[in-house]
Amino acid sequence: MKQILYCFTLIFFTGLVYCQKNHVLSGYISDVETNETLIGVNVIFSDLKLGTTTNEYGFYSISLPEGTHQLLVSYLGFENYFDDITLTQDLRLDLKLNPETELLDEVIVNENIEKLNLKSPQMSVNTLAVSTIKKMPAVLGEVDIIKSITLLPGVTNGGEGSSGFNVRGGAADQNLILLDEAIIFNSSHLFGFFSVFNPDAIKDIKLYKGGIPSNYGGRVSSVLNIYQKDGNSNDFRAQGGLGLISSRLLLEGPIEKEKGSFLVGGRSSYVHLFLPLIESVKDNKAYFYDLNTKLSYKLNDKNNLFLSGYFGRDVFDIASLFNNAYGNSVANFRWNHLFSNRLFSNLSLIYSNYDYELNFSFADFEWNSSIVNFNLKYDFKHYLTEKIKLEYGLNSIYYKFDPGLIEPTTENSQIQTNKLTDKYALESALYAGINYQISPKTSLQVGGRLSNFIRFGQKLNSYKNNNPLIYNPALKLYRGAEPIGQIDYARSNVLKDFTYFEPRMALAYQNKDDQSFKLSYNRMVQYLHLISNTNSPTPIDIWAPSGTFIDPQLLDQFALGYFKTLGANRYDLEFEVFYKSIQNRLDYIDGAELIANNAIEQVLLTGEAKAKGMELLLRKNEGKLTGWIAYTLSRSEQRTPGRTPIETGINNGNWYFTPYDKTHDLSITTNYVLNKKWDLSANFLFQTGQPITYPEAQFKFQNFSIPNFEQRNSSRLPNYHRLDLAAIYTPDQKGRPYTGQWVFSVFNAYNRQNAANIRFQQNIETGQNEAIRLSIFGIIPSVTYNFKF
Amino acid sequence: MKKIYFYIGLVIFAFTSCEKVVDVDLNYSDERLVIEGHLNWIKENSQTEQLIMLSKTTPYFENLRIPANGAQVRVVDSQENIYEFQEQGNTVIIIPLIPFLINWVLN
Numbered sequence: 001m002k003q004i005l006y007c008f009t010l011i012f013f014t015g016l017v018y019c020q021k022n023h024v025l026s027g028y029i030s031d032v033e034t035n036e037t038l039i040g041v042n043v044i045f046s047d048l049k050l051g052t053t054t055n056e057y058g059f060y061s062i063s064l065p066e067g068t069h070q071l072l073v074s075y076l077g078f079e080n081y082f083d084d085i086t087l088t089q090d091l092r093l094d095l096k097l098n099p100e101t102e103l104l105d106e107v108i109v110n111e112n113i114e115k116l117n118l119k120s121p122q123m124s125v126n127t128l129a130v131s132t133i134k135k136m137p138a139v140l141g142e143v144d145i146i147k148s149i150t151l152l153p154g155v156t157n158g159g160e161g162s163s164g165f166n167v168r169g170g171a172a173d174q175n176l177i178l179l180d181e182a183i184i185f186n187s188s189h190l191f192g193f194f195s196v197f198n199p200d201a202i203k204d205i206k207l208y209k210g211g212i213p214s215n216y217g218g219r220v221s222s223v224l225n226i227y228q229k230d231g232n233s234n235d236f237r238a239q240g241g242l243g244l245i246s247s248r249l250l251l252e253g254p255i256e257k258e259k260g261s262f263l264v265g266g267r268s269s270y271v272h273l274f275l276p277l278i279e280s281v282k283d284n285k286a287y288f289y290d291l292n293t294k295l296s297y298k299l300n301d302k303n304n305l306f307l308s309g310y311f312g313r314d315v316f317d318i319a320s321l322f323n324n325a326y327g328n329s330v331a332n333f334r335w336n337h338l339f340s341n342r343l344f345s346n347l348s349l350i351y352s353n354y355d356y357e358l359n360f361s362f363a364d365f366e367w368n369s370s371i372v373n374f375n376l377k378y379d380f381k382h383y384l385t386e387k388i389k390l391e392y393g394l395n396s397i398y399y400k401f402d403p404g405l406i407e408p409t410t411e412n413s414q415i416q417t418n419k420l421t422d423k424y425a426l427e428s429a430l431y432a433g434i435n436y437q438i439s440p441k442t443s444l445q446v447g448g449r450l451s452n453f454i455r456f457g458q459k460l461n462s463y464k465n466n467n468p469l470i471y472n473p474a475l476k477l478y479r480g481a482e483p484i485g486q487i488d489y490a491r492s493n494v495l496k497d498f499t500y501f502e503p504r505m506a507l508a509y510q511n512k513d514d515q516s517f518k519l520s521y522n523r524m525v526q527y528l529h530l531i532s533n534t535n536s537p538t539p540i541d542i543w544a545p546s547g548t549f550i551d552p553q554l555l556d557q558f559a560l561g562y563f564k565t566l567g568a569n570r571y572d573l574e575f576e577v578f579y580k581s582i583q584n585r586l587d588y589i590d591g592a593e594l595i596a597n598n599a600i601e602q603v604l605l606t607g608e609a610k611a612k613g614m615e616l617l618l619r620k621n622e623g624k625l626t627g628w629i630a631y632t633l634s635r636s637e638q639r640t641p642g643r644t645p646i647e648t649g650i651n652n653g654n655w656y657f658t659p660y661d662k663t664h665d666l667s668i669t670t671n672y673v674l675n676k677k678w679d680l681s682a683n684f685l686f687q688t689g690q691p692i693t694y695p696e697a698q699f700k701f702q703n704f705s706i707p708n709f710e711q712r713n714s715s716r717l718p719n720y721h722r723l724d725l726a727a728i729y730t731p732d733q734k735g736r737p738y739t740g741q742w743v744f745s746v747f748n749a750y751n752r753q754n755a756a757n758i759r760f761q762q763n764i765e766t767g768q769n770e771a772i773r774l775s776i777f778g779i780i781p782s783v784t785y786n787f788k789f
Numbered sequence: 790m791k792k793i794y795f796y797i798g799l800v801i802f803a804f805t806s807c808e809k810v811v812d813v814d815l816n817y818s819d820e821r822l823v824i825e826g827h828l829n830w831i832k833e834n835s836q837t838e839q840l841i842m843l844s845k846t847t848p849y850f851e852n853l854r855i856p857a858n859g860a861q862v863r864v865v866d867s868q869e870n871i872y873e874f875q876e877q878g879n880t881v882i883i884i885p886l887i888p889f890l891i892n893w894v895l896n
Contacts, residue, residue: 696816697846699823700854708846710816758813760849769850771813778807 022385023087026061026341029054029073032096034232035258039204040127041075041097049440050386051119056204056227057304057336059344061383073097076129090341092301121435121445121506123518123561124210124576126152130202135671135681137726137745142245142784145205145226146187146195151667153574153615153630154209156660156687164188166660167209168578169611169636170221173530173543174553177224180294180308182330183397185354185371185543189288189314190269196312196328200239200250201265201292203229210559210578211506211520214433214447215379215391220526220555220582228308230296231263241743241786245269246288255297265292285317290327304336326356342383350375364413367596369404369420371543373397391447392432399425403542404596420598424456424491425545427527433504441510449502453527455547457489461599468549468601469589471647478589478647480602496547500525500554515564526553529586531594542594549601554583574617582609587640587650605650607640609658627670627681636661651712657691659713664688679728689717695760698769705762705769717755722748743784751779821846822857828864841874 029041037058044051045062047070054060066087073081078097085091126149133148150157150165158164164172164187177184179197187195208216208223216223229252236253250265268289290312297305313327330352337345355370379393403420433447461468461483470481489495502523510516527546546552557580564573585607588594592603613634620626641653650656666686673679694715695707726745733739748754753775762769823846829838841864843857862874 694813694815695849696818697821698849698851699821699844699846701825705852707849708818708821710818715816753807753809755811758811768852770810773809773811775807775809 021066022063023066024061024063024090024341024383025085025087025093026059026090026338026383027092027094028058029060029075029095029097030058031078032098033234034237034252035096035234035261036203036230036232038075038078038097039227041073044072044074045069046072052383052389053117055344055381056225057344057346059336059338059381061342061344063342063383063386077131092341118510118514118516118563118565119437119443119508121443121508121518121520122211122213123506123508123520123563124154124559124578125206125208127204127206128152129204130199132671133205134199135679135726135728136669137681137683137724137747142194142243143199144195145197145199145202149205149207149224151628151630151669151683151685152207153576153617153632153665153667154578154613154634155207156632156662156665158660166662167207167222168557168580168613169609169634169658169661170580170582171530171658171660173528173532174219174221174526175224176216176219176222177226179226179310179330180228180306180332181334181348181375181377182310182332182350182352183218183373183375184328184330185352186326186328189290189312190286194246194288196290197226198248198250198265198267198290198292200241200248201228201263201294203227210522210557210576210580211445211518212504212522212524213391213445213506214431214449214502214504215393217395217429217431217449217451217502217524218397218427218526218528220524220553228292228294228310229263230306231261231294233258233261233296233298237789239786239788241784243784244782250292255295258298260295260297262296263292263294266290285315288312288314302338306332306334306336308332308334321361323359323361324357327354329353329355344381344383346377346379348375348377348379350377359409361409363415364410365406365408365415367404367406368402369542370400370402372400372402387437389435390432391435392430394428394430396426396428399423399427399545401425401543401545403598406596418596418598420596421459423458423545423547425527425547426454426456428452428454443508445504445506447504449504450499451502451525451527452497452499453546453552454497455495455545457491457493457495459486459488460495460548461486461601468599469603469605471642471644473646476648478605480599483599498525498527498546498552500552514566515562518559518561518563520557520559522555522557524555524557526555529553531586531597531600542600544600550586550604551584551606553585556581570620570622572617572619572621574615574619576615577613578615579612580610585609585638585640587638589650605640605643607638607650609636609638611636611658624673625670627668630665630667630669632665633663634661634665635663654711656711657713659691661691661713662687677730677732679730681726681728683724684721686719686721689719689755691715692717692758694758703767705767707760707769717758720754722752722754723750725749737789739788741786743786745782745784747780747782748777749779753778815849817848818846 028037030037039054039056039058041054042051043060043062045064052060052062064087068084068086071083071085073095075097077100079100081095081097128148133145134143136148138144146165149155154168156166158166158172166172167175177187189196204227206225212223231252233254238251240249241247246267246269248267252261252263254261269287292310294308299305310328310330313325316324333349335347339345351374353370353372357366357368359366375397377395382390384390401423406415406418408415408417429449429451431447431449433445435445437443462485463481464484468481469478471478502525504522506520508516508518529544529550531542531544544550557578559576559578561574561576566573586604587607589603589605611634613632616631617628619628636658637655638658639655640650642649668684671681691713692715693709693712696710697708698705724747726743729742731740755773756776757774759772761772823844825842827838827840841862843860845855845857847853847855864872
């Protein structure tokens, strides 16, 4: 693949490459204090009007004409680096940047964080520095990466107390969440109150909402890429925080100075320690913990090795009647290798296991289930010329889905042992993309991904006419067909395979120094489906791979954007419109039973989804007051028509709102540096209420009131809004061996009772029907103490 | 100890989610006819209970049963025998006694 591409590009671009005498400048850029490599650093040659950025491993490479050039290196929270570079041959230049220090007399805030890149064709992407996230007010003082990205345009939360997120009207299972390249299947702790990412261990996060480059695939809505820190290879450091719900501690330091480092970060909640003191809940337990580990080693100038691990777990125990534990375990080996100063490669070998177990002591049975996957990724970044950058690689993931083993735990249990059928699949892809600066004003990113999915043999039901779902036209109802047999295919058999080509394209036209227009199209394929009838992911959701009865989801997305910097880089303005359509979106027949269903094909119908919208982001980057306003106007709908003209489908085959359709979504995030000791911040969120199906009438049967429900999702919960406030107090640190910080926050400051759900019931005493609103978080003040050695 | 209690106070507060009866404006669909039929044969005393009630759907929060009057109700069994039901009182349509047969099926 590599060779083919290389030849291909050589043939086409030989003229460009060798028409002038060029030399390659390349190297790694890191933080002088920690030796932590820095992602997305701008390397700019203003005299040549050329520039590049460091990749996710801190590497850059650029070819420049022979001679002396002015180099400017700039990055968030770091001092700018200026130098005159004289090139007479290829040069390796590893740079270390100094963190920006505050001047004594006044506070100068010049965090050019998350700045807009006007030239790059990449659009619909948001980066957030962990330092920004840490300043945001958080629920219970627990800094949360997933909640912070819901403040970005086009991103909404999956409902109160939910860790899932929805991007541009897509479902929560359509987000690819990567932690150091490993796929995370469940991003929530405590059933969604917190996300699984320990902010202290995170270096950088990046969210792609559209124009997704060809190196990502497998989910149709977005890619959330989270990089863990490598660990400090200069000095031993410790940092942590004490909060009301949980505490965290992170240790990092050199194994070999400037060459090798380690990082160990742990986080644990301890609410359960106090529960025994309270009579009503003393038999209950609910806690989570997680552990981030990483070893980094620089073998030589050309080779870096990384070994990282993540282990997280949640445990619930309700009066010893019901017991639940779940978590992700990820082990990850990576090898960065420079084949030349123009060719960077990364090989990743990843093992990941997501498992959950439920133990129903009151019913004497337990249920264990897991998804295990082995993931091989080999990615190349080829800096061919100053104008052409290639990215190509391959990816192959082997999955084993174990939907569960249900076992009786005692002899007199009513439950019989039930093994749900294991499923095996292989998802592979080859991709290539080119980033080509056509002219000083125009740049293009074109790529493609050839993806393939193979379902291996297993026990499979067979149905009359191959139809697992029968429609009864008289009653207008669907019901599962009775299997006529079961065939046990050997694992080596291929039950079904799919191959798709996914084109990706993005174009940027910078018509002025301070503004540009961008355009993108991407097709993506998702082979895994989350079988869930809740709006946000829960641990018992089951992932169903595509196969004999289920086709993969196909997405086409178009986006158009206008980008401008205002007032000498002080403000960024981003305006985007998007349209996307998804084929083969699953929905469930009325009354579908999803939990422990071994023949899910009997309750599924296939439909389509579409979403369109407009996003506006205005961001202030500098000064005492920083922050952004994000507004999104969008519409997200789906339709599940009948398979034949006689069938009604779902909702009579009409379009209906998806549960994550939020017409208006406004978020305002601000941070104000009051003085050297006090830092104040506030968030405000407003979202249109989520679509819901209400009763539209009732009738009496005997003495019970039976609701008659309206068309699916045709009403809405009340609008969601809240204000969060935080104040960070950093006492004078002079003469202390450590730095400490108090974070005071108030979540939902005006105690808005936002509806997580509204349910309807007949009051047992009065016989009167009533609506009951569940709201999860009222006003929550909290305090956290953070320290650093 | 005081401190611990303070913590607990906060934690409990945090996890006390709140349920409240609220007013919700619901859509109301067009009236629909509701047919509730009881054609029972009670084995123990060989009695029959035959009752067909016709009413209309009501808005969800209105605790009423609105009768549908003036209907002609007819039950047909598998032998094509037709049983006409008569309206009685305001809400109920009742009788005649349908002889129950074994494997008796209504169309």
